Structure formats: C-alpha cells, structure tokens
Amino acid sequence: MESQRNSVTVTGDQNKPIKFVFVLLNQFTLLPFSAALDCLRIANYTAGRALYSWELQGEGGDAVTCSAGVSFKLDDDLGELGRDDRMVLCGGVDVRSQTTKKLISWLRREARKGIMVGSLCTGTYALAKSGLLDDKRATIHWEHQDSFEEEFVDVELTKSVFVISGNRMTAAGGTASLDLMLSLIASDYGEELANSVADQLIYSSIRTDQDPLRLSVPTRIGVRHPKLSQVIQMMEANIEEPMSPSVLAKDVGMSTRQLERLFRRYLNRSPKRYYMELRLQKARNLLMQTDMSVINVALACGFASPSHFSKCYRSHYNTTPYRERGSQMAQGGK
Structure with missing residues (x-):
C-alpha cells in the first residue's frame, strides 16, 4: 500500500485541507454517511497528507443516534461555518419531524454565505423545506421521489444517483454517496486520486450523475x-x-x-x-x-x-x- 500511496499524483491546492461539516439528523442512515466519510479518510491516506478535514455537528451538539441504533458523539451544535466549508446534511428515517425550525433557520443563515451545501439520502427533504433547492436540480432516495415531487414543485427532481447543481449537491442514499464523493475528489485533486480511493474501497464501477438511482x-x-x-x-x-x-x-x-x-x-x-x-x-x-x-x-x-x-x-x-x-x-x- 505504501508504494501505491506514493505513486499517486495529486493535483490542486494541497496546503489547506478542505473541511466538510457533516450535520447528522437523528435517525440518519448510516451507510451514506460512513461511505462519504471513509472516502475522505482514504483520500488523505492515499495522498499521504491531509487533503480533507471534517467534523460532526447536530442540533443540541451532544450525541445523535442513527437508524441502526448506533450513537455518535457530536463535535458541536449547529454553529458558524467557514466560507470555504462544505456542509453535508445526513438524513434517514422520519426526516419530516427531524426538520425543525431551528435547523431550517440555521441552514438558511449558513447558505447565505455562499458555501457548498449538500445532502445524503433523505437530507434532501430538509434542504428543500428550507428553500435551498428552489430552481435547482436535485435527487433523493427513490422511495421518497413521489412525495417529494408533490411537495416541492420548484425543485427539478431527477432520478440520478447524485446531482451537483451550482453550489448544491445531493446524493440519493446508499452507495450513491460514494459516487458523489469520488466525483468531488476528482474535481478537487484529480481523477487518479479518485480512482485510487475507489480501488481501496474495492468499488469497481464508479457511477456518474447521469446514472439512474434505481435498477433497470x-x-x-x-x-x-x-x-x-x-x-x-x-x-x-x-x-x-x-x-x-x-x-x-x-x-x-x-x-x-x-x-x-x-x-x-x-x-x-x-x-x-x-x-x-x-x-x-x-x-x-x-x-x-x-x-x-x-x-x-x-x-x-x-x-x-x-x-x-x-x-x-x-x-x-x-x-x-x-x-x-x-x-x-x-x-x-x-
């Protein structure tokens, strides 16, 4: 692994790590979050330097439990984000009740800074409820497509595994977060690094934003x-x-x-x-x-x-x- 790590060419700004802030809603789905986080970890490992950093936030700032029953200690309450930070909202079960007034207000305030705002799985619902996806393309887990289309007529809902629309990014859930993160890594530091991360994950078929989120x-x-x-x-x-x-x-x-x-x-x-x-x-x-x-x-x-x-x-x-x-x-x- 050491020789492979040293042989990877990394392009882009390598001096300042790109910071991701994962906002975990209660009952969030574990796989999309863990897959996204591990992509960043492996990118750092493969490059041999800190290309990315991250922290976990959530309402209350204490701990949050995923839908599988595992609890995660948060680094902070919903706090101030830097203008270069990337925020990723991780949703899961019962996202409607988890989309509180406090969360909506915070999302709107931070989005006004022009930062990149994203979501995994049903987190797309909270972004749409906050008005942050109006006139944007987006995606959500296929099980929620029907209800989403009925409620948010100003959002251009697609059936893609992930979507990057301006400074908004959404992934449909499951392994779609892998595809989104690999796309970001390729854009940030080059496709060679993204392919190396995929190899480490034993992920042999990287999907693009043109791939459908459901099986044929x-x-x-x-x-x-x-x-x-x-x-x-x-x-x-x-x-x-x-x-x-x-x-x-x-x-x-x-x-x-x-x-x-x-x-x-x-x-x-x-x-x-x-x-x-x-x-x-x-x-x-x-x-x-x-x-x-x-x-x-x-x-x-x-x-x-x-x-x-x-x-x-x-x-x-x-x-x-x-x-x-x-x-x-x-x-x-x-």
Whole structure:
C-alpha cells in the first residue's frame, strides 16, 4: 500500500485541507454517511497528507443516534461555518419531524454565505423545506421521489444517483454517496486520486450523475423481455392518468391478448392488476410521507373517487387509507 500511496499524483491546492461539516439528523442512515466519510479518510491516506478535514455537528451538539441504533458523539451544535466549508446534511428515517425550525433557520443563515451545501439520502427533504433547492436540480432516495415531487414543485427532481447543481449537491442514499464523493475528489485533486480511493474501497464501477438511482426494469422484475419492460416503464410514468391495456399493447406493437399472456407468463398477474399495484404503492408512499389529504392522494394515483380508492387499498393492504394515515401519525412519522 505504501508504494501505491506514493505513486499517486495529486493535483490542486494541497496546503489547506478542505473541511466538510457533516450535520447528522437523528435517525440518519448510516451507510451514506460512513461511505462519504471513509472516502475522505482514504483520500488523505492515499495522498499521504491531509487533503480533507471534517467534523460532526447536530442540533443540541451532544450525541445523535442513527437508524441502526448506533450513537455518535457530536463535535458541536449547529454553529458558524467557514466560507470555504462544505456542509453535508445526513438524513434517514422520519426526516419530516427531524426538520425543525431551528435547523431550517440555521441552514438558511449558513447558505447565505455562499458555501457548498449538500445532502445524503433523505437530507434532501430538509434542504428543500428550507428553500435551498428552489430552481435547482436535485435527487433523493427513490422511495421518497413521489412525495417529494408533490411537495416541492420548484425543485427539478431527477432520478440520478447524485446531482451537483451550482453550489448544491445531493446524493440519493446508499452507495450513491460514494459516487458523489469520488466525483468531488476528482474535481478537487484529480481523477487518479479518485480512482485510487475507489480501488481501496474495492468499488469497481464508479457511477456518474447521469446514472439512474434505481435498477433497470428487467433487473428489478427479474425478466429480460424488451416489450414487457417498455410497458412497465409506461405504467410507471403514467400513474395519475392510467393507460388502458389496449393502448399499452398498441404502443409496443402487440394485441391486448398477447399483452395479457405476457404478464401472466412472466409476472403471474394481469396487466391491470400489476398497474393497480404500482398505483397503490405510490399511494402508500404519499400517505406515509406527506400531509396530502386522502382525496388528493387518490387523485394523484389515478382514482376517480375516494370510495373506489379506499376499496382497492383495503383489498391490497388489508387496511383503509385513513387508518394507514392514522397509524403513521400515531408513530410520529408525519
């Protein structure tokens, strides 16, 4: 390792370490944070000098617990940041309740300095709630995409693994933080260093901001049939105004009967049933993650009436949308 470390060419300003301030929200997701931090540590190790420094902040300045139950001692409360610092907000479970008035005020105040502000996983929600992503491109974990799009119409939400938009940077969660940090390292000190860090991490396929955050349809469903994939992509893109099986079939050049057989053979359900499950999954996400009324959730998922929506929801999830919303609020997940 020593010989490899000495052989890496490092470009850029090597005299003053770039400081990252990780702001940990309670119940933050561990993997995105630890992956991002280790990229910085390995960059320092590989270069043989301190290219980066970091500290942990959070509301209260004492300790914070991640969603896996592990506690981290913080270096400071939400404090003053330097104009050259980079702030990264780390979110996770129940980000809505963790986005407090104090946090929002602090984010807005520090962002006015023009510093680079970023987020990992659901931390994007807090940045958007603070207005820091208005008219910016951003990304968030795929499970929160539906609710985010409904709530933040001024943010250009993408399906990329990470996005750098001016002085804002967002990563979708999981290993996407690796890709974001490797991109930053390459920009700061050269691609050779970034590639060396990736090698140390045994990370063999670095993704760019053009890569999607979800697996392809064939990989997700375990079936590699081009026309089936096309139909499912059309279904996913048309939830609010569902397309009929006959239109879907026509658009991929087959009959409705052929489409029925295709779904039965590979997915053991009819196209209509599969489509309904997609719509109900989006509805559940909106119920669990937003304050949208049940009626508006129904309309956003292509149901003409609340009664029909409730009937379909109960048949699939064995509970009503109203009870689902009530149980979520009882758990503090509003």
